[in-house]
Amino acid sequence: SQQGEEDPQALSIQEGENATMNCSYKTSINNLQWYRQNSGRGLVHLILIRSNEREKHSGRLRVTLDTSKKSSSLLITASRAADTASYFCATDNSGGSNYKLTFGKGTLLTVNP
């Protein structure tokens, strides 16, 4: 089964609005990561948050992690048309082989100009 599950599956907003995406996972983790994928391209790493961190910022990105609820959220503030992409969360598994990450199915964000 999927370790990470993003919600919603698709999100459409106007430029300038904020976008919030959520991720839930099932097992204990060492860290959680968010990636972005433009259509037909490879994934680009956005931010990594460790299990002992609760919030992290990078530019217009804000990530929160609640290990008690096994959930994370990605907030993109003041969105731009160029933010249109799919966003994936990925988790390792602190109880198993941490060589690999397990990715969710992603949230497709569309920012309308």
Place this chain on the structure above:
Amino acid sequence: SQTIHQWPATLVQPVGSPLSLECTVEGTSNPNLYWYRQAAGRGLQLLFYSVGIGQISSEVPQNLSASRPQDRQFILSSKKLLLSDSGFYLCAWSALAGETQYFGPGTRLLVL
């Protein structure tokens, strides 16, 4: 700086033909290497990962195999392609297990 290359970018192959996709990494040593497949509109499925030359771990039983003949070279192969092998194949590397992965541009494979 580190870079990762994949080729070809697009490939159309008949059912039953062989496959060889290549991935190379520059600017780092002893990377962990990964092959993923992404179906249209879906998440990533890990196919293989490698922690060193000649060391391959397979995640799902399938028609594909992987090899790592050199430290920074990772090859995905098949002897006979199936229709179900169509998809978007991504190679990635990481310096440390469970940490940030850096992805190549991907190869779109269409099996007809």
